Amino acid sequence: MKIVELSGGVGGARLARGLSALEEVELSVVVNVGDDERVHGLYVCPDLDTVVYTLAGVEGPEGWGRAGDTFFANEELARFGVDNSFRLGDRDLALNLFRTELLHRGEPLSEVTRRIVAAFGLTSSVLPASDDPLHTRVRIEDGRWLSFQEYFVTRRHRDRVVELDYEGAATAEPAPGVVEAIEEADLVVIGPSNPPLSIWPILAVEAIRKTLQAHPKVVAVSPLLGGRALKGPADQVMASLGLAPGNAGVVEAYDGLIDILVVDQGDATDAGRLTGVDVLVTDTRIPDGPSARRLAAEIAAP
Protein backbone atom coordinates (compact mmCIF):
# COMPACT_ATOMS: atom_id res chain seq x y z
CA MET A 1 0.00 0.00 0.00
CA LYS A 2 1.38 3.38 -1.00
CA ILE A 3 0.77 6.23 1.42
CA VAL A 4 1.72 9.87 1.14
CA GLU A 5 1.66 12.04 4.20
CA LEU A 6 1.79 15.83 4.12
CA SER A 7 3.62 16.91 7.23
CA GLY A 8 4.77 19.83 9.28
CA GLY A 9 6.97 19.20 12.31
CA VAL A 10 6.48 17.20 15.47
CA GLY A 11 2.89 15.85 15.16
CA GLY A 12 3.20 15.00 11.49
CA ALA A 13 6.60 13.43 12.09
CA ARG A 14 5.23 11.16 14.82
CA LEU A 15 2.38 10.01 12.61
CA ALA A 16 4.89 9.40 9.81
CA ARG A 17 6.86 7.15 12.08
CA GLY A 18 3.66 5.24 12.90
CA LEU A 19 2.81 4.90 9.20
CA SER A 20 6.35 3.81 8.34
CA ALA A 21 6.11 1.04 10.92
CA LEU A 22 3.07 -0.54 9.25
CA GLU A 23 3.68 -3.71 7.29
CA GLU A 24 3.57 -3.49 3.52
CA VAL A 25 3.28 0.29 3.55
CA GLU A 26 5.48 2.32 1.23
CA LEU A 27 5.55 5.80 2.73
CA SER A 28 6.48 9.12 1.18
CA VAL A 29 6.38 12.16 3.43
CA VAL A 30 5.94 15.52 1.71
CA VAL A 31 7.24 18.12 4.11
CA ASN A 32 6.64 21.82 4.65
CA VAL A 33 9.59 24.02 3.73
CA GLY A 34 7.94 27.35 4.57
CA ASP A 35 9.80 27.47 7.91
CA ASP A 36 13.21 26.96 6.34
CA GLU A 37 15.57 29.75 7.16
CA ARG A 38 19.20 30.81 7.29
CA VAL A 39 20.47 30.60 10.85
CA HIS A 40 24.12 31.63 11.43
CA GLY A 41 24.58 31.23 7.67
CA LEU A 42 23.29 27.65 7.73
CA TYR A 43 20.28 26.53 5.73
CA VAL A 44 18.01 25.16 8.45
CA CYS A 45 14.95 23.03 7.58
CA PRO A 46 13.12 22.47 10.88
CA ASP A 47 10.27 20.32 9.58
CA LEU A 48 12.35 18.17 7.21
CA ASP A 49 14.81 17.45 10.01
CA THR A 50 12.11 16.70 12.56
CA VAL A 51 10.60 14.19 10.13
CA VAL A 52 13.97 12.56 9.37
CA TYR A 53 15.07 12.43 13.01
CA THR A 54 11.69 11.07 14.13
CA LEU A 55 11.59 8.43 11.39
CA ALA A 56 15.10 7.42 12.51
CA GLY A 57 14.01 7.40 16.15
CA VAL A 58 16.72 9.86 17.18
CA GLU A 59 14.54 12.92 17.75
CA GLY A 60 14.96 15.15 20.78
CA PRO A 61 12.79 15.01 23.91
CA GLU A 62 10.53 17.85 22.73
CA GLY A 63 10.26 16.42 19.24
CA TRP A 64 12.83 18.65 17.49
CA GLY A 65 16.58 18.23 17.20
CA ARG A 66 18.52 15.15 18.24
CA ALA A 67 18.15 13.00 21.34
CA GLY A 68 21.04 13.52 23.74
CA ASP A 69 22.44 16.40 21.73
CA THR A 70 24.71 18.98 23.33
CA PHE A 71 24.64 22.72 22.66
CA PHE A 72 28.27 23.77 23.12
CA ALA A 73 28.54 25.59 19.79
CA ASN A 74 25.19 27.29 20.34
CA GLU A 75 26.16 28.45 23.83
CA GLU A 76 29.53 29.70 22.62
CA LEU A 77 27.83 31.88 19.99
CA ALA A 78 26.65 34.11 22.83
CA ARG A 79 30.27 35.17 23.39
CA PHE A 80 30.14 36.94 20.03
CA GLY A 81 26.85 38.66 20.78
CA VAL A 82 24.98 36.42 18.35
CA ASP A 83 21.27 35.76 18.97
CA ASN A 84 21.29 32.04 19.71
CA SER A 85 17.59 31.66 20.55
CA PHE A 86 17.20 29.22 17.64
CA ARG A 87 18.90 26.34 19.43
CA LEU A 88 20.98 24.18 17.11
CA GLY A 89 22.56 21.17 18.82
CA ASP A 90 26.11 20.11 18.04
CA ARG A 91 25.10 16.88 16.24
CA ASP A 92 22.31 18.76 14.51
CA LEU A 93 24.91 21.28 13.30
CA ALA A 94 26.66 18.52 11.37
CA LEU A 95 23.54 17.86 9.30
CA ASN A 96 23.06 21.58 8.73
CA LEU A 97 26.68 22.08 7.69
CA PHE A 98 26.39 19.13 5.29
CA ARG A 99 23.16 20.41 3.76
CA THR A 100 24.32 24.02 3.47
CA GLU A 101 27.52 23.00 1.72
CA LEU A 102 25.69 20.85 -0.84
CA LEU A 103 23.11 23.56 -1.49
CA HIS A 104 25.96 26.02 -2.05
CA ARG A 105 27.36 23.63 -4.60
CA GLY A 106 24.03 23.74 -6.40
CA GLU A 107 22.39 20.49 -5.36
CA PRO A 108 18.62 20.79 -5.02
CA LEU A 109 17.14 20.41 -1.54
CA SER A 110 15.30 17.22 -2.55
CA GLU A 111 18.58 15.56 -3.56
CA VAL A 112 20.34 16.69 -0.39
CA THR A 113 17.39 15.37 1.63
CA ARG A 114 17.62 12.04 -0.21
CA ARG A 115 21.24 11.78 0.90
CA ILE A 116 20.35 12.62 4.49
CA VAL A 117 17.56 10.03 4.48
CA ALA A 118 20.04 7.45 3.16
CA ALA A 119 22.61 8.43 5.80
CA PHE A 120 20.05 7.57 8.47
CA GLY A 121 19.18 4.29 6.72
CA LEU A 122 15.51 5.18 6.33
CA THR A 123 13.28 3.18 4.02
CA SER A 124 10.56 5.84 3.70
CA SER A 125 11.09 8.67 1.30
CA VAL A 126 11.12 12.25 2.57
CA LEU A 127 10.42 14.96 0.03
CA PRO A 128 10.52 18.71 0.52
CA ALA A 129 7.33 20.21 -0.92
CA SER A 130 9.52 22.25 -3.26
CA ASP A 131 13.16 22.81 -4.16
CA ASP A 132 12.34 26.44 -4.86
CA PRO A 133 12.40 29.26 -2.30
CA LEU A 134 9.11 29.30 -0.39
CA HIS A 135 8.97 31.26 2.82
CA THR A 136 6.07 31.57 5.21
CA ARG A 137 5.69 35.15 6.40
CA VAL A 138 3.45 36.22 9.21
CA ARG A 139 1.79 39.61 9.58
CA ILE A 140 1.05 40.48 13.18
CA GLU A 141 -1.41 42.96 14.66
CA ASP A 142 0.92 45.96 14.55
CA GLY A 143 1.10 45.49 10.79
CA ARG A 144 4.65 44.14 10.58
CA TRP A 145 5.57 41.12 8.49
CA LEU A 146 7.81 38.65 10.33
CA SER A 147 9.70 35.64 9.06
CA PHE A 148 8.27 32.40 10.37
CA GLN A 149 11.20 31.79 12.73
CA GLU A 150 11.03 35.33 14.07
CA TYR A 151 7.34 34.83 14.82
CA PHE A 152 7.64 31.28 16.11
CA VAL A 153 11.04 31.01 17.81
CA THR A 154 12.27 34.52 18.61
CA ARG A 155 8.86 35.89 19.67
CA ARG A 156 7.51 32.48 20.77
CA HIS A 157 4.28 32.80 18.73
CA ARG A 158 2.88 35.30 21.21
CA ASP A 159 1.57 37.70 18.55
CA ARG A 160 -1.87 37.55 17.03
CA VAL A 161 -1.52 36.56 13.38
CA VAL A 162 -3.66 38.61 11.02
CA GLU A 163 -2.35 37.46 7.65
CA LEU A 164 -0.07 34.84 6.15
CA ASP A 165 1.97 34.90 2.99
CA TYR A 166 3.86 32.06 1.35
CA GLU A 167 6.53 34.04 -0.44
CA GLY A 168 7.66 32.33 -3.62
CA ALA A 169 4.80 29.83 -3.66
CA ALA A 170 3.24 31.27 -6.81
CA THR A 171 6.26 30.28 -8.87
CA ALA A 172 7.48 27.31 -6.81
CA GLU A 173 7.39 23.92 -8.52
CA PRO A 174 6.79 20.72 -6.58
CA ALA A 175 10.06 18.92 -5.83
CA PRO A 176 10.74 15.95 -8.15
CA GLY A 177 8.60 12.98 -7.18
CA VAL A 178 6.01 14.84 -5.12
CA VAL A 179 3.20 14.92 -7.70
CA GLU A 180 3.97 11.35 -8.81
CA ALA A 181 3.93 10.10 -5.24
CA ILE A 182 0.51 11.65 -4.61
CA GLU A 183 -0.87 10.36 -7.91
CA GLU A 184 0.31 6.82 -7.18
CA ALA A 185 -0.73 6.82 -3.53
CA ASP A 186 -3.59 4.61 -2.38
CA LEU A 187 -4.09 7.03 0.47
CA VAL A 188 -3.02 10.59 1.23
CA VAL A 189 -2.83 11.60 4.87
CA ILE A 190 -2.57 15.19 6.07
CA GLY A 191 -0.78 14.96 9.39
CA PRO A 192 -1.97 16.55 12.66
CA SER A 193 0.00 19.68 11.82
CA ASN A 194 -0.96 23.34 12.03
CA PRO A 195 -3.15 23.85 8.92
CA PRO A 196 -2.27 27.49 8.11
CA LEU A 197 1.35 27.39 9.23
CA SER A 198 2.48 23.90 8.23
CA ILE A 199 0.13 22.48 5.59
CA TRP A 200 -1.05 25.54 3.66
CA PRO A 201 2.56 26.32 2.60
CA ILE A 202 2.60 22.88 0.94
CA LEU A 203 -0.83 23.43 -0.64
CA ALA A 204 0.30 26.87 -1.82
CA VAL A 205 2.23 25.03 -4.52
CA GLU A 206 -0.45 24.93 -7.19
CA ALA A 207 0.47 21.58 -8.73
CA ILE A 208 0.42 19.88 -5.32
CA ARG A 209 -3.00 21.31 -4.47
CA LYS A 210 -4.43 20.24 -7.83
CA THR A 211 -3.04 16.72 -7.56
CA LEU A 212 -4.49 16.45 -4.08
CA GLN A 213 -7.88 17.72 -5.26
CA ALA A 214 -7.95 14.95 -7.86
CA HIS A 215 -7.05 12.24 -5.35
CA PRO A 216 -9.93 9.94 -4.33
CA LYS A 217 -8.89 9.38 -0.72
CA VAL A 218 -7.44 12.17 1.36
CA VAL A 219 -7.61 11.84 5.13
CA ALA A 220 -6.69 14.71 7.46
CA VAL A 221 -5.90 14.21 11.12
CA SER A 222 -7.19 17.12 13.17
CA PRO A 223 -4.49 18.81 15.25
CA LEU A 224 -7.19 20.00 17.69
CA LEU A 225 -8.52 18.39 20.83
CA GLY A 226 -11.38 20.05 22.62
CA GLY A 227 -10.89 22.96 20.24
CA ARG A 228 -7.26 23.46 21.30
CA ALA A 229 -4.01 22.53 19.61
CA LEU A 230 -2.14 19.79 21.47
CA LYS A 231 1.04 21.68 20.66
CA GLY A 232 1.69 25.10 19.16
CA PRO A 233 -0.63 27.93 18.23
CA ALA A 234 -2.88 26.23 15.60
CA ASP A 235 -6.15 27.12 17.34
CA GLN A 236 -5.19 30.77 17.86
CA VAL A 237 -3.89 31.21 14.33
CA MET A 238 -7.00 29.55 12.85
CA ALA A 239 -9.29 31.77 14.91
CA SER A 240 -7.49 34.98 14.01
CA LEU A 241 -7.62 34.05 10.32
CA GLY A 242 -11.41 33.74 10.62
CA LEU A 243 -11.77 29.96 10.50
CA ALA A 244 -14.57 28.38 12.56
CA PRO A 245 -13.61 27.15 16.00
CA GLY A 246 -12.83 23.49 16.55
CA ASN A 247 -12.85 20.77 13.94
CA ALA A 248 -15.25 22.69 11.71
CA GLY A 249 -12.34 25.08 11.21
CA VAL A 250 -10.08 22.22 10.17
CA VAL A 251 -12.65 21.13 7.58
CA GLU A 252 -12.76 24.72 6.35
CA ALA A 253 -8.98 24.88 6.25
CA TYR A 254 -8.94 21.87 3.91
CA ASP A 255 -12.08 22.88 2.04
CA GLY A 256 -12.69 20.66 -0.98
CA LEU A 257 -9.48 18.69 -0.46
CA ILE A 258 -10.22 16.05 2.16
CA ASP A 259 -12.60 13.14 2.21
CA ILE A 260 -12.22 12.08 5.81
CA LEU A 261 -11.36 14.00 8.98
CA VAL A 262 -9.93 12.08 11.90
CA VAL A 263 -11.02 13.71 15.17
CA ASP A 264 -10.24 12.88 18.74
CA GLN A 265 -12.68 10.83 20.78
CA GLY A 266 -12.95 13.74 23.19
CA ASP A 267 -14.52 15.71 20.36
CA ALA A 268 -17.13 13.08 19.35
CA THR A 269 -20.04 15.48 19.92
CA ASP A 270 -18.43 18.29 17.94
CA ALA A 271 -17.63 15.75 15.21
CA GLY A 272 -21.31 14.89 14.76
CA ARG A 273 -21.96 18.42 13.51
CA LEU A 274 -19.30 18.36 10.78
CA THR A 275 -20.59 18.46 7.22
CA GLY A 276 -19.03 17.69 3.86
CA VAL A 277 -16.59 15.05 5.10
CA ASP A 278 -16.69 11.62 6.62
CA VAL A 279 -15.46 11.51 10.19
CA LEU A 280 -13.32 8.94 11.96
CA VAL A 281 -13.44 9.31 15.73
CA THR A 282 -10.51 7.83 17.63
CA ASP A 283 -7.74 8.62 20.08
CA THR A 284 -5.58 11.09 18.14
CA ARG A 285 -2.99 11.66 20.85
CA ILE A 286 0.35 10.17 19.78
CA PRO A 287 2.84 10.87 22.53
CA ASP A 288 4.86 7.74 21.76
CA GLY A 289 5.65 5.15 19.11
CA PRO A 290 2.99 2.56 19.95
CA SER A 291 0.18 5.15 19.98
CA ALA A 292 1.41 6.54 16.65
CA ARG A 293 1.41 3.02 15.16
CA ARG A 294 -2.11 2.38 16.43
CA LEU A 295 -3.42 5.64 14.95
CA ALA A 296 -1.55 4.96 11.70
CA ALA A 297 -3.08 1.48 11.47
CA GLU A 298 -6.58 2.85 11.97
CA ILE A 299 -6.08 5.46 9.28
CA ALA A 300 -4.59 2.97 6.83
CA ALA A 301 -7.30 0.36 7.44
CA PRO A 302 -9.36 -0.21 4.27
Next chain:
Amino acid sequence: MKIVELSGGVGGARLARGLSALEEVELSVVVNVGDDERVHGLYVCPDLDTVVYTLAGVEGPEGWGRAGDTFFANEELARFGVDNSFRLGDRDLALNLFRTELLHRGEPLSEVTRRIVAAFGLTSSVLPASDDPLHTRVRIEDGRWLSFQEYFVTRRHRDRVVELDYEGAATAEPAPGVVEAIEEADLVVIGPSNPPLSIWPILAVEAIRKTLQAHPKVVAVSPLLGGRALKGPADQVMASLGLAPGNAGVVEAYDGLIDILVVDQGDATDAGRLTGVDVLVTDTRIPDGPSARRLAAEIAAP
Protein backbone atom coordinates in the same frame (compact mmCIF):
# COMPACT_ATOMS: atom_id res chain seq x y z
CA MET B 1 57.24 49.65 24.12
CA LYS B 2 55.53 48.74 20.86
CA ILE B 3 56.21 45.27 19.53
CA VAL B 4 54.95 43.63 16.36
CA GLU B 5 55.22 39.88 15.99
CA LEU B 6 54.80 38.05 12.71
CA SER B 7 53.27 34.72 13.53
CA GLY B 8 52.14 31.41 12.15
CA GLY B 9 50.37 28.96 14.47
CA VAL B 10 51.37 27.27 17.71
CA GLY B 11 54.99 28.44 18.26
CA GLY B 12 54.31 32.02 17.24
CA ALA B 13 51.13 32.07 19.30
CA ARG B 14 52.98 30.93 22.42
CA LEU B 15 55.62 33.60 21.98
CA ALA B 16 52.84 36.16 21.42
CA ARG B 17 51.33 35.21 24.74
CA GLY B 18 54.72 35.67 26.37
CA LEU B 19 55.18 39.08 24.76
CA SER B 20 51.65 40.15 25.69
CA ALA B 21 52.38 39.31 29.33
CA LEU B 22 55.30 41.74 29.50
CA GLU B 23 54.72 44.99 31.33
CA GLU B 24 54.37 48.14 29.28
CA VAL B 25 54.39 46.24 26.00
CA GLU B 26 51.81 47.09 23.38
CA LEU B 27 51.64 44.04 21.13
CA SER B 28 50.30 43.65 17.61
CA VAL B 29 50.45 40.19 16.08
CA VAL B 30 50.45 40.03 12.29
CA VAL B 31 49.24 36.56 11.39
CA ASN B 32 49.64 34.28 8.40
CA VAL B 33 46.45 33.79 6.40
CA GLY B 34 47.93 31.49 3.75
CA ASP B 35 46.49 28.43 5.52
CA ASP B 36 42.96 29.82 5.61
CA GLU B 37 40.51 27.56 3.90
CA ARG B 38 36.86 26.67 3.50
CA VAL B 39 36.04 23.62 5.58
CA HIS B 40 32.43 22.36 5.43
CA GLY B 41 31.57 25.75 3.96
CA LEU B 42 33.09 27.60 6.91
CA TYR B 43 35.91 30.09 6.54
CA VAL B 44 38.58 28.58 8.78
CA CYS B 45 41.66 30.61 9.82
CA PRO B 46 43.90 28.17 11.69
CA ASP B 47 46.72 30.56 12.57
CA LEU B 48 44.54 33.53 13.51
CA ASP B 49 42.49 31.33 15.80
CA THR B 50 45.50 29.67 17.38
CA VAL B 51 46.89 33.13 18.15
CA VAL B 52 43.58 34.38 19.59
CA TYR B 53 42.93 31.24 21.64
CA THR B 54 46.50 31.18 22.95
CA LEU B 55 46.47 34.88 23.86
CA ALA B 56 43.20 34.19 25.70
CA GLY B 57 44.71 31.13 27.39
CA VAL B 58 41.97 28.84 26.11
CA GLU B 59 43.98 26.96 23.49
CA GLY B 60 43.76 23.19 23.12
CA PRO B 61 46.28 20.71 24.52
CA GLU B 62 48.17 20.45 21.21
CA GLY B 63 48.13 24.19 20.69
CA TRP B 64 45.24 24.40 18.21
CA GLY B 65 41.50 24.62 18.90
CA ARG B 66 39.94 25.15 22.30
CA ALA B 67 40.83 23.58 25.63
CA GLY B 68 38.20 21.06 26.72
CA ASP B 69 36.37 21.24 23.43
CA THR B 70 34.14 18.42 22.25
CA PHE B 71 33.88 17.11 18.69
CA PHE B 72 30.26 15.95 18.45
CA ALA B 73 29.48 17.88 15.27
CA ASN B 74 32.74 16.80 13.68
CA GLU B 75 32.13 13.13 14.51
CA GLU B 76 28.55 13.31 13.24
CA LEU B 77 29.78 14.61 9.87
CA ALA B 78 31.14 11.12 9.20
CA ARG B 79 27.56 9.84 9.00
CA PHE B 80 27.16 11.86 5.80
CA GLY B 81 30.37 10.58 4.28
CA VAL B 82 32.09 13.92 4.80
CA ASP B 83 35.88 13.99 5.24
CA ASN B 84 36.21 15.22 8.81
CA SER B 85 39.98 14.93 9.13
CA PHE B 86 40.18 18.68 9.73
CA ARG B 87 38.93 18.48 13.30
CA LEU B 88 36.73 21.42 14.27
CA GLY B 89 35.56 21.34 17.89
CA ASP B 90 32.03 22.32 18.84
CA ARG B 91 33.05 25.56 20.59
CA ASP B 92 35.48 26.28 17.81
CA LEU B 93 32.60 25.89 15.35
CA ALA B 94 30.82 28.82 16.98
CA LEU B 95 33.71 31.16 16.16
CA ASN B 96 33.86 29.80 12.61
CA LEU B 97 30.11 30.21 12.10
CA PHE B 98 30.32 33.77 13.42
CA ARG B 99 33.27 34.68 11.18
CA THR B 100 31.83 33.03 8.06
CA GLU B 101 28.52 34.83 8.47
CA LEU B 102 30.18 38.24 8.84
CA LEU B 103 32.48 37.62 5.86
CA HIS B 104 29.41 36.66 3.81
CA ARG B 105 27.89 39.98 4.77
CA GLY B 106 30.97 41.70 3.38
CA GLU B 107 32.96 42.55 6.50
CA PRO B 108 36.72 42.37 5.97
CA LEU B 109 38.61 39.65 7.85
CA SER B 110 40.54 42.24 9.86
CA GLU B 111 37.30 43.73 11.18
CA VAL B 112 35.84 40.31 12.00
CA THR B 113 39.09 39.42 13.78
CA ARG B 114 38.89 42.66 15.76
CA ARG B 115 35.44 41.61 16.98
CA ILE B 116 36.70 38.15 17.91
CA VAL B 117 39.64 39.63 19.79
CA ALA B 118 37.21 41.91 21.66
CA ALA B 119 34.91 38.97 22.44
CA PHE B 120 37.82 37.28 24.19
CA GLY B 121 38.70 40.49 26.03
CA LEU B 122 42.23 40.62 24.65
CA THR B 123 44.32 43.76 24.95
CA SER B 124 46.79 42.88 22.17
CA SER B 125 45.78 43.48 18.60
CA VAL B 126 45.65 40.59 16.16
CA LEU B 127 45.85 41.46 12.48
CA PRO B 128 45.53 39.15 9.50
CA ALA B 129 48.41 39.84 7.13
CA SER B 130 45.83 40.70 4.47
CA ASP B 131 42.08 40.96 3.99
CA ASP B 132 42.55 39.80 0.42
CA PRO B 133 42.59 36.16 -0.74
CA LEU B 134 46.07 34.72 -0.22
CA HIS B 135 46.44 30.96 -0.35
CA THR B 136 49.56 28.93 0.21
CA ARG B 137 49.80 26.12 -2.33
CA VAL B 138 52.28 23.32 -2.14
CA ARG B 139 53.71 21.39 -5.08
CA ILE B 140 54.78 17.90 -4.16
CA GLU B 141 57.21 15.53 -5.86
CA ASP B 142 54.67 13.98 -8.20
CA GLY B 143 54.07 17.44 -9.65
CA ARG B 144 50.65 18.06 -8.13
CA TRP B 145 49.73 21.33 -6.46
CA LEU B 146 47.91 20.85 -3.14
CA SER B 147 46.12 23.33 -0.95
CA PHE B 148 47.91 23.92 2.32
CA GLN B 149 45.34 22.01 4.35
CA GLU B 150 45.40 19.08 1.96
CA TYR B 151 49.18 18.93 2.30
CA PHE B 152 49.28 19.58 6.03
CA VAL B 153 46.14 18.03 7.52
CA THR B 154 44.76 15.51 5.06
CA ARG B 155 48.16 14.12 3.99
CA ARG B 156 49.86 14.97 7.29
CA HIS B 157 52.80 16.78 5.61
CA ARG B 158 54.31 13.45 4.52
CA ASP B 159 55.10 14.64 0.98
CA ARG B 160 58.34 16.22 -0.08
CA VAL B 161 57.64 19.87 -0.99
CA VAL B 162 59.34 21.00 -4.18
CA GLU B 163 57.74 24.39 -4.68
CA LEU B 164 55.51 26.86 -2.90
CA ASP B 165 53.11 29.43 -4.25
CA TYR B 166 51.25 32.15 -2.38
CA GLU B 167 48.26 32.53 -4.62
CA GLY B 168 46.90 36.05 -4.61
CA ALA B 169 49.91 37.53 -2.82
CA ALA B 170 50.99 39.63 -5.80
CA THR B 171 47.82 41.71 -5.58
CA ALA B 172 47.08 41.36 -1.86
CA GLU B 173 47.20 44.54 0.18
CA PRO B 174 48.26 44.50 3.83
CA ALA B 175 45.25 44.56 6.15
CA PRO B 176 44.51 47.99 7.63
CA GLY B 177 46.95 48.79 10.42
CA VAL B 178 49.64 46.25 9.52
CA VAL B 179 52.11 48.62 7.84
CA GLU B 180 51.47 51.34 10.46
CA ALA B 181 52.02 48.87 13.30
CA ILE B 182 55.36 47.75 11.85
CA GLU B 183 56.44 51.35 11.18
CA GLU B 184 55.61 52.41 14.72
CA ALA B 185 57.07 49.32 16.38
CA ASP B 186 60.20 49.62 18.52
CA LEU B 187 60.85 45.98 17.78
CA VAL B 188 59.61 43.47 15.23
CA VAL B 189 59.78 39.80 16.17
CA ILE B 190 59.41 36.97 13.69
CA GLY B 191 58.02 34.09 15.74
CA PRO B 192 59.46 30.56 15.84
CA SER B 193 57.19 29.58 12.96
CA ASN B 194 57.90 27.62 9.79
CA PRO B 195 59.68 30.19 7.57
CA PRO B 196 58.48 29.00 4.13
CA LEU B 197 55.00 27.85 5.21
CA SER B 198 54.02 30.41 7.87
CA ILE B 199 56.15 33.54 7.50
CA TRP B 200 56.86 33.74 3.77
CA PRO B 201 53.12 34.04 3.00
CA ILE B 202 53.13 37.20 5.16
CA LEU B 203 56.30 38.49 3.50
CA ALA B 204 54.80 37.72 0.10
CA VAL B 205 52.70 40.85 0.58
CA GLU B 206 55.04 43.37 -0.98
CA ALA B 207 54.20 46.31 1.27
CA ILE B 208 54.77 44.24 4.40
CA ARG B 209 58.15 43.01 3.17
CA LYS B 210 59.26 46.54 2.26
CA THR B 211 58.17 47.97 5.60
CA LEU B 212 60.04 45.20 7.37
CA GLN B 213 63.17 45.80 5.30
CA ALA B 214 63.14 49.42 6.40
CA HIS B 215 62.73 48.57 10.06
CA PRO B 216 65.87 49.03 12.20
CA LYS B 217 65.30 46.13 14.58
CA VAL B 218 63.89 42.84 13.39
CA VAL B 219 64.53 39.76 15.50
CA ALA B 220 63.67 36.26 14.30
CA VAL B 221 63.34 33.29 16.61
CA SER B 222 64.64 30.15 14.98
CA PRO B 223 62.10 27.33 14.88
CA LEU B 224 64.97 24.80 14.74
CA LEU B 225 66.75 22.96 17.50
CA GLY B 226 69.68 20.76 16.60
CA GLY B 227 68.70 21.33 12.98
CA ARG B 228 65.19 19.93 13.51
CA ALA B 229 61.86 21.67 13.88
CA LEU B 230 60.41 21.32 17.37
CA LYS B 231 57.03 20.88 15.73
CA GLY B 232 55.96 20.42 12.12
CA PRO B 233 57.97 19.96 8.94
CA ALA B 234 60.00 23.21 8.83
CA ASP B 235 63.38 21.46 8.52
CA GLN B 236 62.22 19.12 5.76
CA VAL B 237 60.50 21.87 3.79
CA MET B 238 63.52 24.17 4.12
CA ALA B 239 65.86 21.42 2.95
CA SER B 240 63.74 20.46 -0.05
CA LEU B 241 63.54 24.11 -1.08
CA GLY B 242 67.34 24.25 -1.12
CA LEU B 243 67.97 26.28 2.03
CA ALA B 244 71.09 25.48 4.06
CA PRO B 245 70.62 23.06 6.94
CA GLY B 246 70.15 24.38 10.46
CA ASN B 247 70.07 28.01 11.52
CA ALA B 248 72.07 29.10 8.47
CA GLY B 249 68.94 28.15 6.52
CA VAL B 250 66.80 30.35 8.75
CA VAL B 251 69.14 33.29 8.10
CA GLU B 252 68.84 32.55 4.37
CA ALA B 253 65.05 32.33 4.65
CA TYR B 254 64.95 35.85 6.09
CA ASP B 255 67.80 37.16 3.92
CA GLY B 256 68.21 40.91 4.29
CA LEU B 257 65.24 41.26 6.62
CA ILE B 258 66.49 40.39 10.07
CA ASP B 259 69.06 41.95 12.35
CA ILE B 260 69.16 39.33 15.07
CA LEU B 261 68.52 35.59 15.10
CA VAL B 262 67.57 33.93 18.36
CA VAL B 263 68.92 30.36 18.43
CA ASP B 264 68.61 27.64 21.00
CA GLN B 265 71.42 27.09 23.48
CA GLY B 266 71.75 23.54 22.14
CA ASP B 267 72.85 25.11 18.86
CA ALA B 268 75.48 27.45 20.30
CA THR B 269 78.26 25.93 18.17
CA ASP B 270 76.23 26.14 14.98
CA ALA B 271 75.32 29.72 15.91
CA GLY B 272 78.99 30.77 15.98
CA ARG B 273 79.21 30.08 12.25
CA LEU B 274 76.28 32.31 11.26
CA THR B 275 77.13 35.43 9.28
CA GLY B 276 75.27 38.60 8.48
CA VAL B 277 73.18 38.73 11.66
CA ASP B 278 73.70 39.15 15.36
CA VAL B 279 72.90 36.05 17.34
CA LEU B 280 71.19 35.67 20.68
CA VAL B 281 71.69 32.24 22.20
CA THR B 282 69.12 31.16 24.78
CA ASP B 283 66.59 28.47 25.63
CA THR B 284 64.05 28.76 22.80
CA ARG B 285 61.75 25.98 23.97
CA ILE B 286 58.44 27.46 25.11
CA PRO B 287 56.23 24.56 26.18
CA ASP B 288 54.36 26.68 28.73
CA GLY B 289 53.47 30.24 29.77
CA PRO B 290 56.41 30.94 32.08
CA SER B 291 58.98 29.81 29.53
CA ALA B 292 57.30 31.91 26.83
CA ARG B 293 57.38 34.96 29.13
CA ARG B 294 61.05 34.39 29.88
CA LEU B 295 61.95 34.13 26.19
CA ALA B 296 59.79 37.16 25.40
CA ALA B 297 61.52 39.19 28.10
CA GLU B 298 64.95 38.28 26.74
CA ILE B 299 63.95 39.27 23.23
CA ALA B 300 62.39 42.54 24.36
CA ALA B 301 65.32 43.48 26.59
CA PRO B 302 67.06 46.64 25.29
